[in-house]
Amino acid sequence: MNIVFYGGGNIAQAFIEGLINSGYKKNNIFYIDRNLKNKNKLKKLKIKSLNNKESLQIDLFILAVKPKDAIHAYKDILKNYRNPKIVSFVAGIRTNKYKHINKKVEFLRAMPNTSSKFNLGITAIYNSSFKKSNLLKVINIFKKVGIVMQLEKESKIDTFTGIIGSGPAYFFYLLKIYEKKLLTLCNGNKKEVNAIIVNLMKGV
Template sequence: MKICFVGGGNIAQAIIDGLLKSQLPPEEIVCIERNQEKIDLFKSQKITVASFECLSEDIFDLIVLAVKPKDALVVAQKIEDLAPHSNILTVVAGIGISKYPTSASIIRSMPNTASAYNKGITALYAEDQEAPAFKNACTLFERVGHIMVMENEDDIHTFTSIIGSGQAFLFQVLNVYLGELKAINNGNDEHAINIFQDFVSSLGDLFGKERDFEMLINKIKSPGGTTQAGLESLEDSKIDSIFKDAFRAAKERSIQISDEN
């Protein structure tokens, strides 16, 4: 599979890192990028850096549109002019398929930066989900993690709020934990961070083994104990509603951004 990335920002770099870790040969990847620092990075990974003209000179299975939202439609039209009827895989947030050049085959995706570690979660949608290009897009993202195929394009807004933005919500909570741990660690922040890293890693290990949060909680709490007291405090604070409100706000903003573009 030959892939051309148009734009080499954080998401593109994460996907590329994951693809290389999955043993995709760097010769299969081309990147169009102007930033010299990023160009140097790609070259150090043995990735070809090219100009837009390569789109008319070579045939790519997928052209990954990875520019800023404000530039996406202009760049997509440039791709269309140079390579009519190409297969464009967009990772640009907030722009619906209907707004792109009509003759191109557009596949919309919403990946996250965990793709760099082959633990990404990517939402995918296309109007024709039986097309070879869509199958190629699924294969690409399966190399860097998990995929979720959306039946409706609007479902991407919900996915964005849970997976895309949701990581930051959990980071916000975990930062509170880290702050409390630092406070009792005699000013040795590095030691606290190392302990915390293992603590967070153990959560994933425990869930991977049990896969039932209620059972995991019950293994920790006991009637009238400290855990029970803390859980009741969280319930009194309506922790469920707090997170659901955050998901709702992120989804509404995703819809607004889509309407603005």
């Protein structure tokens, strides 16, 4: 399947790295981006930029731009590609807003997290109009970078984003507090503190 990431920033790069780790062929991954820093990062990963004139069969677009850029990017895809299938990673913009622009597009929302980079991701999916066979293909791609959860209600994506999307940050915040207290207990011995924290986590 040829996948195009529209927006090649943080989450696209994490997802792409996870895909590559899982054995997904780099030749089947493309991106559209304007940011030089992100372009260079993707170049390092040997991922090609999509040339608009390319007569490539694109099986899936992944919308991975910031919310403020999402509608423009969505319209740009509709303008330049016939019958695109679009997955939106964008937080906060509900399906209706896209559907309002075009009802016929196969569209779903997915919310991954950056742990996808290490194939330990958790992705929530809310399907709106993907046909069953295409939905299964998308789920199989997402499973390559971690666990997939299908949500039956769109509003659950917001809860998911708060708990799982920001999950690693909460977790590290808690670990920082533990580390600080333990450093006092262990007279600043970092090695000992690390060993204690690892044992604590393993024992849970």
